[in-house]
Amino acid sequence: MSNTISKIGWRFDNTYSKLPDSMLSKISPVPVKAPKIVILNHSLSKQLGLDFSNISKEDLSLIFSGNKLPKGSDAIAQAYAGHQFGQFTMLGDGRAIVIGEHISKSNQRFDIQFKGSGRTPFSRNGDGRAALGPMLREYIISEAMYSLNIPTTRSLAVVKTGETVMRETPLIGAILTRVADSHIRVGTFQYAVTSKNKNDLKALFDYTVNRHYPSLKKSNNPAIELLNAVIEKQTKLIVDWMRIGFIHGVMNTDNMAISGETIDYGPCAFMDYYDPETVFSSIDYQGRYAFFNQPGIAKWNLARFAECLIPLIDENKDKAIKMATECIDNFANIYQKYWLEMMRKKLGLKGEEIKDEGLIVELLSCMHKNKADYTNTFCFLMNEKILDDKIYNNQDFINWKKQWQERLKLHNNSKEKSLEIMRSVNPLVIPRNHIVEETLNAANKDDLNPMLNLLEVLENPYQKQKTKNKYQSPGPITDEKYQTFCGT
Secondary structure: OOOHOOOOOEEEEOHHHOHHHHHHEOOOOOOOOOOOEEEEEEHHHOOOOOOOOOOOOHHHHHHHOOOOOOOOOEEEEEOOOEOOOOOOEOOOOEEEEEEEEEEEOOOOOEEEEOEEOOOOOOOOOOOOOEEHHHHHHHHHHHHHHHOOOEEOOEEEEEEEEEEEEOOOOOEEEEEEEEOOOOOOOOOHHHHHHHOOOHHHHHHHHHHHHHHHHHHHHHHHOOOHHHHHHHHHHHHHHHHHHHHHOOOOOOOOOOOOOOOOEEOOOOOOEEOOEEEOOOOEEOOOOOOOOOHHHHHHHHHHHHHHHHHHHHHOOOOOOHHHHHHHHHHHHHHHHHHHHHHHHHHHHHHHOOOOOOHHHHHHHHHHHHHHHHOOOHHHHHHHHOOOOOOOOHHHHHHHHHHHHHHHHHHOOOOOOOOHHHHHHOOOOOOOOOOOOHHHHHHHHHOOOOOOOHHHHHHHHOOOOOOOOHHHHHOOOOOOOOOOOEEEEOOO
């Protein structure tokens, strides 16, 4: 077995574990009873420079359950804090372990993390385990996000543990292998600030800059520049979410990655019928993380990040607060700029016109009023055939379309160029909620074919596909709202 593992191509270079002891806990995954590989992401393994082609399913199961760790790994659980639904809490990896940092053949550094790998010192009252359904959900959604060209953590493998996980009912236990640029979060900085050791914050800051933003080391004020860099990345990320109708569901500060990747796919889902107040999370009773609230929550989270950096921005606290506040206050301008750019692309508009925002808002209002599907509306505008286009015969929509067509004529635009722009940003398929549920239900009954078929379709979301009809149709409109759960 050891010889087999050595042939895979792991190249570990573990640096986070060298941070102060207060920031992490060295701990190994808790062995599981009867691991069995469910799915392995072969395309991702190739990108990582790993070769599993000659590895048996039994050995794969041992590897990705954590029962047998590869040479060079240095397993740790990371400490972090976070504002969860606005309430500050001390947290940490309660059911996840980073087994090491793998260096790809292109010299990119990736965290390799097991999620559902057992209790850690940060587990509190949790069991440290995960169920098969939520782990497969993260696999599906994260890989869909990757294909949609949105920064994201990715999923390398899922194994069943052969053990039962108790939630409301007994569930099949599972472990997900997650691949990330890193797992440094806003909440990681919040934890460092609360540390009794004042050097922890500086150590984490230096590490983050070296790992993710090395060019800032030459800056006159690296701390303020780091804040601006993270604001820029997070703004672009949220705009991308809004582009595809994605709702994260749990935008706590511990779920905002400094790298700018989408992280932690718990109660997440994609919006079918356009409603800016859409909420999917079963515990988001007030709509804090509703679709239209995501930009504002991003700003709020970034403000918490700014607070952490105050001691590093300037020795004069008042001056530091003023500088950080100016950065945060600029979020709205940055977001509006990128959002308008994105929406113009969704509508195939070239150039800029003062009435563009009004045209966009009118379309969204019309979609909301008539319960139009968010994704399929833009498919319809691209002349893509959809199953139910009668809704667009509405007079409000007809009037709006005339305005839009007149706007398209400006700036020497052509129909061909307009369509080219639209097809680059408007997906034809997304992970439809009812389809995802169908695949998960089948997977829980040992039928993986629906999931594999869905993943195949989601690999090319911007291209026409023969099997598109099934995957393009939104779920039925019912009085019962679709709900998702965090899995803990």
